[in-house]
Amino acid sequence: MAERESPEAAPAARSDRSRWNWLLLIPIVLPVLTPIYNHPSPRLFGFPAFYWLQLSFLLVGVATTVLVYRMTRR
Amino acid sequence: MSDHITEIVIFTFLFLLVSGIGFFAARWRAPQDMAHLDEWGLGGRSFGGWITWFLVGGDLYTAYTFVAVPALMFGAGAAGFFAVPYTIIIYPMFFLILIRLWSVSHRHGFVTPADFVRTRFGSPTLALLIAITGIVATMPYIALQLVGIESVLKTMGVTGDSLVARHLPIIIAFAILAAYTYQSGLRAPALIAFVKDTLIYIVILVTILYLPFKLGGWGHIFAAADAKFKATPAPGDGILLNGNNQLQYVTLALGSALALFLYPHSITGVLASKNRNVIKRNMSALPAYSLLLGLIALLGFMAIAAGVKPLPGNKPGSLDSNTVVPLLFDHKFPSWFAGIAFAAIGIGALVPAAIMSIAAANLFTRNIYKEYFKRDATNADEARVSKIASLVVKLGAVAFIVFLDPQFSIDLQLIGGVIILQTAPSVALGLYTRWMHRGGLIAGWAAGMALAFWMLWKIPNAATGRAHFGGSAFPLKNFGFDTPKTVYVGFVAVAVNLIVAVVATFILRATKTPEGVDGTTADDYFADEGDPRVGHTRTIVETVSST
Numbered sequence: 088m089a090e091r092e093s094p095e096a097a098p099a100a101r102s103d104r105s106r107w108n109w110l111l112l113i114p115i116v117l118p119v120l121t122p123i124y125n126h127p128s129p130r131l132f133g134f135p136a137f138y139w140l141q142l143s144f145l146l147v148g149v150a151t152t153v154l155v156y157r158m159t160r161r
Numbered sequence: 162m163s164d165h166i167t168e169i170v171i172f173t174f175l176f177l178l179v180s181g182i183g184f185f186a187a188r189w190r191a192p193q194d195m196a197h198l199d200e201w202g203l204g205g206r207s208f209g210g211w212i213t214w215f216l217v218g219g220d221l222y223t224a225y226t227f228v229a230v231p232a233l234m235f236g237a238g239a240a241g242f243f244a245v246p247y248t249i250i251i252y253p254m255f256f257l258i259l260i261r262l263w264s265v266s267h268r269h270g271f272v273t274p275a276d277f278v279r280t281r282f283g284s285p286t287l288a289l290l291i292a293i294t295g296i297v298a299t300m301p302y303i304a305l306q307l308v309g310i311e312s313v314l315k316t317m318g319v320t321g322d323s324l325v326a327r328h329l330p331i332i333i334a335f336a337i338l339a340a341y342t343y344q345s346g347l348r349a350p351a352l353i354a355f356v357k358d359t360l361i362y363i364v365i366l367v368t369i370l371y372l373p374f375k376l377g378g379w380g381h382i383f384a385a386a387d388a389k390f391k392a393t394p395a396p397g398d399g400i401l402l403n404g405n406n407q408l409q410y411v412t413l414a415l416g417s418a419l420a421l422f423l424y425p426h427s428i429t430g431v432l433a434s435k436n437r438n439v440i441k442r443n444m445s446a447l448p449a450y451s452l453l454l455g456l457i458a459l460l461g462f463m464a465i466a467a468g469v470k471p472l473p474g475n476k477p478g479s480l481d482s483n484t485v486v487p488l489l490f491d492h493k494f495p496s497w498f499a500g501i502a503f504a505a506i507g508i509g510a511l512v513p514a515a516i517m518s519i520a521a522a523n524l525f526t527r528n529i530y531k532e533y534f535k536r537d538a539t540n541a542d543e544a545r546v547s548k549i550a551s552l553v554v555k556l557g558a559v560a561f562i563v564f565l566d567p568q569f570s571i572d573l574q575l576i577g578g579v580i581i582l583q584t585a586p587s588v589a590l591g592l593y594t595r596w597m598h599r600g601g602l603i604a605g606w607a608a609g610m611a612l613a614f615w616m617l618w619k620i621p622n623a624a625t626g627r628a629h630f631g632g633s634a635f636p637l638k639n640f641g642f643d644t645p646k647t648v649y650v651g652f653v654a655v656a657v658n659l660i661v662a663v664v665a666t667f668i669l670r671a672t673k674t675p676e677g678v679d680g681t682t683a684d685d686y687f688a689d690e691g692d693p694r695v696g697h698t699r700t701i702v703e704t705v706s707s708t
Contacts, residue, residue: 103260103687111253118246118414121407127400133379137401141245142455145448148249152256152445160438 107158114148165317168491171500172317172507175360176334179353179508183341186348196541198272201346201548202523204433206267212351213443216516217430218450219354221248221421223302224309224510225574227361227457232482234461235471238390238398240406244458246414248451251421252444259422259431260440261592261686266432268688268695269681273520274428274588275528281591283677284599285532290606291584292528295425296554298581299521301573302424303554304561306510306517307331308483308571311562313503315472316487328563334507335514339555342515343548347433350515357512360505362453368502369456372493376466382459385466400462405645409634412649419585420578420651425520426513436690457486464489514555522550572630576617579633579651583609586655586662592686595679601666609658616650 117123124140131139190207192200199206208216226244233241262277271277275295279288310331314320320327341349373379383400390398397403402410421427434440464485469492474481490502526547531538538546561573587602619639622631634647670676688695 108257111256114253115250118249119411121402121411125402125407130380133373133381133383135383135400137239138242138383138455138459141242141249142452144246144249145452145455148252148451149445149448152252152441155256156438156441156445 105159107155110151110155114151117147118144167496168317168500168503171497172504175504176507179356180337182352183345183349186345186352189348189352196544198543198547201544202272202519204347204351206433207435208433209435210439210442213434213439214446215354215358216351218447219357219512220426220430220516222450222454223306223513224506225305227506227509228309228312228483228486230458231461231486234458235464235485236482238400239402240410242458243410243414245455247417248454250414251418252448254418255422256441256444258589258592260437263431263437263440264688265681265685268685268692273524273527275524278587278591280680281595282599287587287599287603288528291587292524294580294584295524296521298577299425299517300557301577303514303517303558305574306514307562309510310507312483313487313506316484316491332559335555335559338511338515339552342518342551347519350512354512357508360501361509364502364505365453365456372463376463382462382466386462389465406647409647409649412652416582416649416651417578420582423581423584423588425524426517429516429520460486460489467493518551518554521554522547525550575633579613579654580610582651582655583658586659597662598666598669599677600669600674601662604665605658605662608661609654612657613650613654
């Protein structure tokens, strides 16, 4: 039968459940929202917003994975 | 050919250098006993942060990607930039999901994703389907790496008239690659990746700093691209997305991200790392490659601004847009630097090709040979069979390119991305829950595959005048919706796959069909380096009941 990972089934030392993990949804959802970035302006160094905004989402991805890693390290 | 002599000399020198490194790799971090799949196929499962960064980076960002993504930007504009959101989305997904696969594989000694599925769901049949899907999806991907090398060779003028003369350089290149992969296993691409990625980073940094300056600035580059797309009659191109291709852009990015980590070669790269923290830290470090890919994508626009005209394709009247990036280097840089850039692309093809062939060979060995031909295969048997299988896989890839139209490989790779997605419910969801019935997963897989093939069959390509397999953007009007919007085939197919799997699970459970035994326990999914149980029970799980 279904064997769901519950806090009771797995001792505390053997779980990677954490509320911090929800942060990882940000870099998954952000690049999917085309209305946010599908614009020509504002420009940055000559890049239309479409390009520099998506490249800047990379930094969001890095920041969230670093944060979640640090906060969930044991 | 004579005006390319400097490029050819540098290309050949660097190629021979990495070949030497490939053979030497067998002695690098050498184990006591190489006759074990953990050693040959996973580099001893011992790679630390740096090696993993180079290996997985060199593995995921293939030469074909570096050539095809800018080619897509050159041809279609913004739609080609999906590679950036795609390679952003993938890392948080790896962070959450693949880490569990690493743990359970570490605990049980799994080498392939199909090993996991077999033990988790107690079903060799499901594991066989996963293994075959993986092998079929990987083969054309290897062939495409050859397309990457060929685009460079073509630009250097290394071509011939006869079938053999035209393909001789890549046959030789692949023979050398096959030899050192056979000898050194995963250690060869791991070591070569250091050279490859260093070259790629240097080339792209120089290009990004130098070319915009030479071409009149980024503003001018985007303006040139905009002018080109406005002048074409095609409605889908432009430097921004339009109302009709946004759904395709997003579903393609999401679907490709999900597909990428289901590909056997990505899983091989991840399983080779030594502990969970190495993987987690790499999820923050690997996006450096995504930045690189984003910049490489923009080379497509630079090629437009520089007025590059692609070389003719294999068929009369056609153009090979994959040559735009090599041509850009050829036109705008001194020949010695172009030679380094070409070597970076050429070597960039070898690393993923080696890892992919190892991954496909491991699938064959573990889930077909051992399961159906020799149940009592020893570790040495497994390593031997895998080495031979890796040769066969590479031979097949070369045959693809030599005897078939390269377009066929491109079509197959497109299909490959869609079909590998059909393993998501078993592999990705399976890491979180065993709620689904093995029979339900098989039914879902079959439904997803059938739908995927039907949808791909229905997609024409106006540009090449083909009626079928013309792309992955499925017009929603074929489903009866009154809209010109398109959607990524894989996304729809995997959604249907999942629905069928859930419905079939309810039915099978209602009819009390046996579910098989789950050979894993909840805390296997958090196991880390130094787990005391590793090594004691590794082989016991292999004998769990069959379907």
